[in-house]
Amino acid sequence: MAPWMASGLIYSSSLALLAGSITIINITTRTFNFAVASMATFGFYIAFTCVELYGGYPYQYYPLVALFGSFLGLVCYFGLNRHLLRRKAADITLMMSTLGYDLLLLSFIQMYVDYLSFTYRLFPRRVTMNIYDFELFGVRAAAIILPIVALAFLVTLHIFLTRTKFGIAMRATIENPVLAGASGINSDRVYMVAWIIGGGMASLGGAFMAMAITGTPVMGMYTIPLMFAGAILGGLNSLYGGMIGGFLIGVTEYAGVFYLSQRFGPWVQGYRMAIPLMLMAVTLLFFPRGLAGIPLGKVWRGLTGKKRGASL
Amino acid sequence: MKSDNNMMSGLKNLSERREIWVALVIVILLTYLLISRGVPIIMTIFIDFAVFAIITMSLNVEVGYSGVPQFGRVAAVIAGAFAVGAIPGRLLAMYMGLPFGLDYASDAINFKIVPQINELLASSFLLSVGFILFSIIIAALSGAAIGWLISRPAIRLKEAYLGISLLAFGDFLMWVGHNWSGLVGGSVPIYVPDPFRFFGGNRFTVIVMVIFVIAVLIYFYLQKVVHSPFGRSMRMIRDNDVSAAAAGIDVVKVRTQSLVIGSALAAVAGGLYVIYTGTCTAFGFQKLTWTFWPWAFMMLGGIGSNVGVLLGVFLLTILRTMIVIYRSQWFGFLMAVGIDPLWLEFTLLGAVIIGVILFMPHGLVPERIEPMLPGKNVKKIIDRRQ
């Protein structure tokens, strides 16, 4: 496997998680969570700190990373989002509030990075997490492990949302919050769980991403347009769509840059971000509300021949 | 009717009072800084204020009056900055027989050319003034072009989708500038000719005054716009675009016009900024500074109110400057563990945004609901009919 393919797989898996995070928080609480940027960066720095201080491989700290991400999500929900939801704030206000939260987190990340440099004599401002990886079947282990983890996430979430009572309750609340409330489902709890899951996915996604690109304090801020692009591409009505959309965006960027730079020259590298963004722009051109217009569920069922099922 | 009048004047008093209080706080802070730190700090604050006041007022046109979620403000600023960085200097270079093509921006040549241009500018008042005016015009034109470009998708996309697309667009322009070295040097900053060199030692003072005056002019211009039929159309569309269309307003045209005006103004600020700093580089235009800070200024001041915007910019600019000045005195405990207190600027930014949303959603100076006709005109009409 060529190195760019390995990086591409890792990068795409990370975007799958990140776009999925944005999607699940958006379909439950109408909030475009801008803070995925810093939650992702935080996730990466947790993994980095643990590996530097305690050794081992990044993978073993991923549960801690996810936990921390969930915590960040909960803080956002209880401190900010829930209040605004009760106030029936507009979508744009909800998004702006997460922007404020993101900037707060960013400042903490920067200060933390300063502290790390000073106290532990580390160099956390530009980190290549690659060096902490090992090799598996001749490629970087991350290229194999991470897509599997992302897929496992997808499957687990599917089972959760379709087979467990609370998961179905989440889908019910997403579709019809009034009826869900009348059925006795506590929407407060549903939103809380959405933020827990979303936060965990965001931080995990950040830890993944650092295995593909250079880790910096503004890594999240730098890639946030792509995370949104993935969620929008997937159509903001389906968690699966989001994860697949994120993955596609990553693939488009890496494959696109590879083939275009072969064709037109290495200057294409500088514009790598533009390629998936162009995809998002074109998508929005024909589907101003994202791919929500295309009934993904029907297409999926058509492809697999299944008859039952809800859109998630 | 009478009780309404009382209520209106009561409310008026209340909101007027807030503006006055905030203005008082600003004056106190400025005086304190003047006494303790001297004039240069005040000048720096004034010029930061002027530049960002223009940008935030331009944001207010699009967000506050037209309801566009403009998270790509930096795009227009970049358009103006790059235009001024790339074109006026090249024209003078062409006139002087110096390289004016792609070479102009190359790092090997640019630093040799610009000082020569500066000498030419310093020798002629007329030329300097002409350079400034030309820069402003060309910045405004490129801003207007960007504004027009943005208006095409702005019609079709809604809310958060539009906001994100504009955000991505701003980033995209920054990347173009960073990669295309022929434009403004790519990753290496290029120098921008300095038309204020004519004033020698007083350069800084003059530039502060000029930009400040421009900001004030723009304020008065926008006040006129807001109170014009066009301004009313904008607000009607913001409140309910379907009703506005039903009332005969060409929604597309008005939205396009407001985006064009807003972007042109922001571009002018960008152009003035690169003249002030004397350099132009893509990475100098990060969205944190040029999109998000203006949003915070606007939200604190009060979306839809230009006076509020000015107060918001002033107050936060002073606070930001104070963080920089007093970083060792106030935040020594941070520096002791190696933390640079300058990051607190972002903490402040985030806290302001969150604080305003939670506690003061309408900002310091809420937009006043102004009747279409002044009260005395209405009275006249009623009297006439009787």
Place this chain on the structure above:
Amino acid sequence: MLKINNLNSGYGKLQILFDLNIDVPEKGITVVVGPNGAGKTTLLCSIMGIAKVFSGDIIVEDKSLEGETTHNLAKQGISYVPQMGNVFAELSVMDNLQMAGYLTPKAEANEKAESMTEIFPVLKKFIKRKAGTLSGGERRMLAIAMGLMKKPKLMLLDELSTDLAPIIAEKVMMEVARLRDELGITILMVEQMAQRALEIGDTAYLLVSGEVRYAGKADDLLNEPQLCSMYLGIKPEEETIADVEKPPLKGSE
């Protein structure tokens, strides 16, 4: 069972109900009728905490409902069957019933779901289908079944008969009467099909433009020809299909 005193409510800044006083006696059917836009749905939404109560009390069994969240009311045994959005279209019939039985323990919920499918065999047939693919009448059956899953003491029904073929609407009305007769459930029912509802109902309120125009026994309202023809479209002289094939009225046989 349910007392509403001087209720003023609406949505956002828009007031819909003005100084409403309603008394819903236990184990009976209270019918609320009136023209479109009268605020009938808003009344039910106010009780359930969906609409905004500006002032007034809503008291169930001597306990005020002020400030209660919708899902807590469900917990307390108040079941609400909305007119629109009354099933989860994206979920299967099975999942819908499961959601309706969200608050009951699993074994009991399964039992209830079983008995629902006995009462409404059509649900058994479509148990795995997405609820959105069911016809209007079938969806309403599912909605009623969902309403029953909670073993409610008070049921709020919003225009059950809308969009239903007359024969099916008749069947639904009979079910509602049966709920009161056999299960002793208190029912507050908003209805468009005024005549039939008033026939099976005990107490009646006529709501016009957010105010109560008539309060009293259901039979007595039927005997007010002016009100009936002005607001309810009932012309007492004409025979309706319901007259001809009228099933036994309450209290007889």
